[in-house]
Amino acid sequence: MIIEHDPDHKRFVVRLPSGVAVLEYAPAGDGILDFHHTHVPSAARGQGVAGRLVEGAFTWARGQGYRVIPSCSYVDAWITRHPQLQDLLAAGF
Numbered sequence: 001m002i003i004e005h006d007p008d009h010k011r012f013v014v015r016l017p018s019g020v021a022v023l024e025y026a027p028a029g030d031g032i033l034d035f036h037h038t039h040v041p042s043a044a045r046g047q048g049v050a051g052r053l054v055e056g057a058f059t060w061a062r063g064q065g066y067r068v069i070p071s072c073s074y075v076d077a078w079i080t081r082h083p084q085l086q087d088l089l090a091a092g093f
Contacts, residue, residue: 001049003056012057018043023053023075032090033061034069054078058085069093 004013014021019041028034035057040049054075061068067090070076079086 001052003053005060012053012060014049014053016041016044016049021049021053023050023057023072025057028069028090031065032067032069034071035075036069036071038072038074050074051078055082058082058088061088067091 001014004015006013010025010027012023012025021040021044022038023035024037025033025035035054038050038053040053055078058068058079062085066088068075068079068088069090070079070093079089
């Protein structure tokens with residue numbers, strides 16, 4: 001599965017036969033990104049696509065020195081299950 005960063009549209013994408021899965025983000029202050037929306041086409045749900053997309057986005061954020069606000073409910077639930085990445089959360093999250 002190839003996760004692409006699309007900085008012009010502020011999102012991470014995975015291109016699938018059933019469509020495009022996305023994790024959208026927005027700048028939220030100096031060195032902070034708000035991961036605010038994920039979408040996976042219905043035919044691809046339940047196959048781990050969203051988890052891989054979120055993991056790839058967090059890995060990219062770490063490499064770039066960003067902190068993350070997990071305002072998307074899926075991202076928030078995912079980060080709770082991955083304590084090794086919780087150091088990337090912005091203060092207060």
